[in-house]
Amino acid sequence: MPNDSPQLRANLIACLPSLVIEEVAAESGQRVVYFGHFEDDQIPVDVVPDEHSNFLHGWQQWGRVVVKVVAGASPDALARLQTETSILEELRPANFPTLRYCNLFVDNPVTDERLPEGLYVSIEEFVISTTLTNTMAAYEGNAQAVIELCLGIANALIPLWSHPRRFVHRDIKPENILIRPTGEVVVIDLGIVRETGRAGITQEGWGNAPLTLDYAAPEQIANDKDAICFKSDFFAIGVLMYRLICGKHPFRRDAHMNNFELATAIESTPAQPLSEVAEVAEDVSNFVDWLMRKAPWQRPRNPALFVQALTELKLRMET
Amino acid sequence: MPLRLLHQVGHNSIWNVESFQEDQCGDGLILSPLHQNMSTVERLTPGTRAASIFDPQFFLPSSQKPKLLSYPFFPQGVDGGFQTSTFNSHARDVAEACIRFQRDLGFRTIVVPTRFIDQLYSDYIDRQRRFTVDAFMEAAGDSPLCLSVAVTAAMIEDPVFRTRLLNWMTSYPNLEEVYLMYQHTRDSKQVQDADFLRACMDFFREIVGSGLALTVGYTNGEGMLFATAADLTFTMGSFENTRIFSVDKFLQSEGERRGPKARIYLAGLMNWVQFQDAQTIRTRAPAIWARVYEPTEYAERALALAVEPTFNQPQLYKHFFENMQAQLANTRVASLADRRRMLRGCLEQAKSAYAQLQAHGIELERHGRGGHIDPWLEALA
Numbered sequence: 001m002p003n004d005s006p007q008l009r010a011n012l013i014a015c016l017p018s019l020v021i022e023e024v025a026a027e028s029g030q031r032v033v034y035f036g037h038f039e040d041d042q043i044p045v046d047v048v049p050d051e052h053s054n055f056l057h058g059w060q061q062w063g064r065v066v067v068k069v070v071a072g073a074s075p076d077a078l079a080r081l082q083t084e085t086s087i088l089e090e091l092r093p094a095n096f097p098t099l100r101y102c103n104l105f106v107d108n109p110v111t112d113e114r115l116p117e118g119l120y121v122s123i124e125e126f127v128i129s130t131t132l133t134n135t136m137a138a139y140e141g142n143a144q145a146v147i148e149l150c151l152g153i154a155n156a157l158i159p160l161w162s163h164p165r166r167f168v169h170r171d172i173k174p175e176n177i178l179i180r181p182t183g184e185v186v187v188i189d190l191g192i193v194r195e196t197g198r199a200g201i202t203q204e205g206w207g208n209a210p211l212t213l214d215y216a217a218p219e220q221i222a223n224d225k226d227a228i229c230f231k232s233d234f235f236a237i238g239v240l241m242y243r244l245i246c247g248k249h250p251f252r253r254d255a256h257m258n259n260f261e262l263a264t265a266i267e268s269t270p271a272q273p274l275s276e277v278a279e280v281a282e283d284v285s286n287f288v289d290w291l292m293r294k295a296p297w298q299r300p301r302n303p304a305l306f307v308q309a310l311t312e313l314k315l316r317m318e319t
Numbered sequence: 320m321p322l323r324l325l326h327q328v329g330h331n332s333i334w335n336v337e338s339f340q341e342d343q344c345g346d347g348l349i350l351s352p353l354h355q356n357m358s359t360v361e362r363l364t365p366g367t368r369a370a371s372i373f374d375p376q377f378f379l380p381s382s383q384k385p386k387l388l389s390y391p392f393f394p395q396g397v398d399g400g401f402q403t404s405t406f407n408s409h410a411r412d413v414a415e416a417c418i419r420f421q422r423d424l425g426f427r428t429i430v431v432p433t434r435f436i437d438q439l440y441s442d443y444i445d446r447q448r449r450f451t452v453d454a455f456m457e458a459a460g461d462s463p464l465c466l467s468v469a470v471t472a473a474m475i476e477d478p479v480f481r482t483r484l485l486n487w488m489t490s491y492p493n494l495e496e497v498y499l500m501y502q503h504t505r506d507s508k509q510v511q512d513a514d515f516l517r518a519c520m521d522f523f524r525e526i527v528g529s530g531l532a533l534t535v536g537y538t539n540g541e542g543m544l545f546a547t548a549a550d551l552t553f554t555m556g557s558f559e560n561t562r563i564f565s566v567d568k569f570l571q572s573e574g575e576r577r578g579p580k581a582r583i584y585l586a587g588l589m590n591w592v593q594f595q596d597a598q599t600i601r602t603r604a605p606a607i608w609a610r611v612y613e614p615t616e617y618a619e620r621a622l623a624l625a626v627e628p629t630f631n632q633p634q635l636y637k638h639f640f641e642n643m644q645a646q647l648a649n650t651r652v653a654s655l656a657d658r659r660r661m662l663r664g665c666l667e668q669a670k671s672a673y674a675q676l677q678a679h680g681i682e683l684e685r686h687g688r689g690g691h692i693d694p695w696l697e698a699l700a
Contacts, residue, residue, distance in 0.1 A: 015577060046578070046629050053574040075435075075566045079381040082570060083400070086383050104570045109577045112593075112686060114506055118567060165399055 002032050002071035002117070011119060012069060014110040018042040018056050019067065026175075031070040035126065037063060062100055064126035072117035078104060085122055087160070087167060095156030095186050098125040127186050129178035136174055139244040143284050144317045146244045147310060150237055152185030153177060154307050161230040161303040168229055172236035173215045213259055214249060215239050218267045218294050230303055231296040238291025242271065246278035250292060267294065287313055320532050322546050322651045324643060325349050325371075327537055327556035330573040332359065334557055334633045335640075340367060344640040347371040347427065349498070349536060349554060353382075353569060356389040361424065368425050372534070374467050374498060375417050377432035377451060380406070382569040392416040410454035418458050428465045428496055431455040435469040435566050437502065439480050444487045456491060465496035465534075469564060472503040476518045481525075489529050497526055500536035500564040508559065509590060509691035510541045516698035520548035527551055537564035540589050544695055546650055547658040555643045557636035578630035582687070583618060584639040586646065587611030588669050589695075592687030594627055594635070604679045611672050615641040659699055666696050 002008055004024045013019060018038045025033040038059035049057045070081060085102045102122035107114055132149075139146050153172065160167035171189055178186040211220045217235035219227035242250040250271030251262060271292055275285035287309060293299050300306040323346040326335035332355045338344045347370030350360055360373065376387065380394035380401045387393045392413045394401040406413075421429045432455075433447045440446065447468075455464070466488060474480045488497055501519070503510060510516055519541075526533045527549035534552040535545055539562040542553030554561075559579070560568045582591040588611050592600075601608045601622070612618070618638035621628045628634060650658050673689035 017577065044577070046580075048629065050631075055575045055577065075379055075570060076381065078570045079379055079383065082383040083381070101575070103572045103575055104567060105576060106565070106567045106571065107579060109579045112579045112684070118570075120570075 002069055002119075003027060004032050004034075008032065008069065008071070008119075011105075011108055011115055012067070012121070014108045015105040015119065015121070016056070017044050017047070018059065021067070022064075025066065031068055034067040034069070036065055036067050038065070059100075062123075062125070065100060066097065066124045066126050068122045068124070070120040073120060078118070078120055081120055087163075091159045091163065095152070095184070097127050097186065097188060100124060124188075127178050127180065127188070129180045129186060132174035132177035132179060135179065136244060137247075140247045141245065141279065143245050143280050144314070146241050147284070147314045147317065149177075149179075149185060149244070150241055151307070151310050151314065153187060153237060153240075154303070154310060156185055156187040157230075157233060158303055158307070161233070166229065169233050170220065170228065171212055171215070172233050172240065173212050174240070177240075213262055213266075214252075216263075216266065217296070219296055221263045221267055227296050229296065231299045234291045234299045234306060235293075235296075238288050241288045242274055242292070245280055245284070245288075246274060248277060250274075270294075281317070283316065284313060320550060320552070322550050322647065323347075323534075323552040324542075324647045325534065325552055325554050326640070327351075327554040327561040329354050329556050329558050329561035331557065331631070331633070334636055336363065336367065337633075338637050338640040339370075340364070342637065342641060342644075344637075344644040345555065346552070349374055349534070350426075352376050352387050352390050352393070353384055354386060356386040358389075365425060369427060371426055372428055372430055372465060372498065373421050373424070373426045374430050374536075375432040376467075376569070378435035378469050379566050379569040380434060380450075384569060387569075390417075390420070392420065407449060410449075410451060411458060414451065414454040414458040418455065418462070422462070429459060429462055430465045430467050430498060431459070431494075433466070433468050435502070437471050437566075439471075439474060439477065443480075444483065456493075459493065461493055463495045464491070464493055465498050465532075466491075466494055467498040469500045469502065469566075472501055472512075472515055475501055475522050476515060481518075481522050485522075485525055485529060488526070488531060494531065496532040496534065498534045498536060499523075499526070502564050502566065507690060508563070508686045509539055511691050511694045513694040513697035516541060516544055516694065520545060520698065523551055524548045537562060539563060540691065541695070543589070543646060543650070543662060544698060546647075547655060547662055547699065549655070555640055557633075557639075558630075581628050581630045581632075581635060583621070583635050584642055585611045586613040586642045587665075587672055588687075588689065589665060590669075590687060590689070590691065591639075593684045594621075596681075596683050596687055598622070599681055600676065603681060604676065607672055607675050607679070610668070613642050613645065617641065663696065663699055666692050666699070670696075 004027055009021055018040060019036055020039055021034050021036045023035050025035050040060040043056045047056050085099055089099060100123040104118055104120045105115065106118045157169055160169060169187065176187060176189045178188055180186060215236040217232040220232055239250055251265040251269060273285050274280055274288050275282055291299055300309060326339055326345045326348045328335045328348050328351040335348055339348055348367065350371055350373045353376055377394055382395060388396045394406055394413065397409045397413060398405065418429055432451055434450050436443055436446060474484065488494065503515060523533055523535060523545055535542065536554050538545065538553045545551060545553055556562050581594040583594050583597045584591050585597065615638045617634040621634040650661065653661060670689060670692045673692065676683065
């Protein structure tokens with residue numbers, strides 16, 4: 001899996017020569033994310049547009065872009081990634097960034113050498129926004145704003161949840177929630193999205209699923225693939241609501257908990273009711289508790305019911 | 320079956336079709352649904368289809384490539400997306416539809432697809448049988464069939480695994496042909512591993528010796544070596560990924576990437592060299608050029624251009640096809656022993672040409688150099 005390095009950048013520029021890398025946006029175990037833009041006058045003369053392709057030509061007008069690079073993944077894993085990018089293509093949800101381009105590169109076209117690891121590159125629209133991570137404190141004690149926010153998240157995810165292939169985001173967390181200056185919510189990172197019931201690319205069993213532990217549902221931790229569905233996203237939204245309203249994680253009893261202890265708590269320890277740790281209406285506390293039930297079947301029955309309950313809470317708080 | 324040469328169709332399949340139909344290069348085509356959507360294949364002339372085989376290319380059944388998905392029987396298009404766990408319940412329907420398609424279009428034979436499995440699993444054959452083979456065998460009835468199998472180099476080099484493959488392939492009475500390709504991971508464009516080449520030649524000799532016809536797909540120059548082992552069919556392709564098998568091609572979008580520098584095939588070097596290196600040889604060492612370059616109208620046109628041709632123009636590939644056709648015509652009529660002798664002679668001449676280029680101070684780019692010559696001679700020894 002890749003790290004930002006001069007070699008990785010050189011390989012990327014060889015494949016996309018008009019790309020100007022501005023900075024590293026994120027590095028994770030799975031990939032490197034860059035911010036950048038394209039400059040048409042950097043397109044080499046041998047890259048000529050034809051009737052099939054406008055590769056690189058006119059890409060300057062995209063402005064700032066997000067460039068995601070995954071390296072060294074197996075063909076099956078890459079096929080899964082392509083499924084995910086094709087979901088973006090297929091659904092084009094308004095509240096997801098626009099996918100501009102994606103491809104797998106296996107050769108360096110300048111040196112004509114095989115790359116040490118194939119690079120799967122996707123280029124997405126750069127969304128002018130702030131991540132929720134930077135604004136979390138503003139939500140503390142403001143249940144009404146949190147409910148508004150979660151309705152925005154739900155609206156972004158409904159095209160996934162209600163798709164015939166029953167997609168699940170699986171990684172709802174503050175870093176993946178962007179808020180535009182207009183207040184509109186944008187959900188990013190379909191990196192670990194999966195179809196409900198599909199075998200997937202990870203191994204079976206506890207600890208093998210890709211996840212962000214702080215927001216993972218018990219069935220994700222157990223890697224119970226049959227049980228992972230839109231309700232896993234409900235659980236993450238429940239954790240998010242709890243954290244935003246009271247400023248504390250529902251399952252982190254203290255700051256020194258290790259991952260195993262946290263995972264065990266998520267799987268088996270009920271959270272202290274939100275109404276006991278924050279000044280919040282009982283119905284809001286009950287709703288959050290409903291989302292964070294350990295067994296998926298105990299959470300809201302379907303996305304429509306989830307949105308309806310959130311909307312009712314919102315209306316009650318407004319009156 | 321005599322020695323034969325097929326086009327390994329890839330991106331811009333029209334070049335292969337034109338080369339076959341207009342220049343009479345090759346004995347037919349191996350059609351590629353990855354690069355040709357269903358209507359393109361259906362529009363081919365009946366004569367071309369009858370000389371060709373259609374490989375359904377189920378190697379990566381979850382591939383999202385749009386042209387593959389234009390075939391309703393491609394696994395990813397079945398039941399909302401491929402799943403190993405549920406595909407079995409659709410395998411029979413897929414087999415029937417795929418066989419019907421091949422039969423209705425009148426291809427030379429019916430190809431049974433398999434999955435690319437890159438590990439020497441103890442249940443490798445079981446997996447292939449469960450995936451498609453049992454369903455296709457059942458659906459095909461008594462029709463003659465061709466089994467398409469992509470293996471790894473390790474599978475060919477391991478004599479025990481090789482024997483298992485042979486036993487499996489020969490266990491179907493109506494299987495007449497095997498279409499085999501190998502993923503040989505290397506950092507050179509030509510195979511430079513004499514042991515691997517020897518193992519291939521042994522394996523291919525065994526397959527043909529068992530009574531099966533054999534087509535070896537995705538061959539680069541080593542196809543000429545294999546022709547010394549048995550009367551088999553080998554292939555020629557335009558872009559490099561039709562001359563080296565890799566499952567990556569089921570993930571890449573070829574039209575939407577920057578291509579490599581243009582190369583030209585020099586028959587006297589038995590290799591592709593960068594076009595600008597070829598121009599250097601032509602200018603600075605015309606006597607060597609005359610020995611290594613087999614002129615064709617296509618190459619002459621490319622060499623006369625004021626600007627260097629790009630990798631995605633057809634002339635240099637059509638030149639290669641004509642050179643290969645000429646080499647095949649000389650080889651086909653010879654006995655296996657004569658083929659070995661002839662090829663050894665060609666390799667010795669190439670070796671000497673490379674030495675002379677070096678003596679002239681002409682440095683070729685790494686892949687255009689003669690690193691393949693000695694291993695090929697060794698494999699022939």
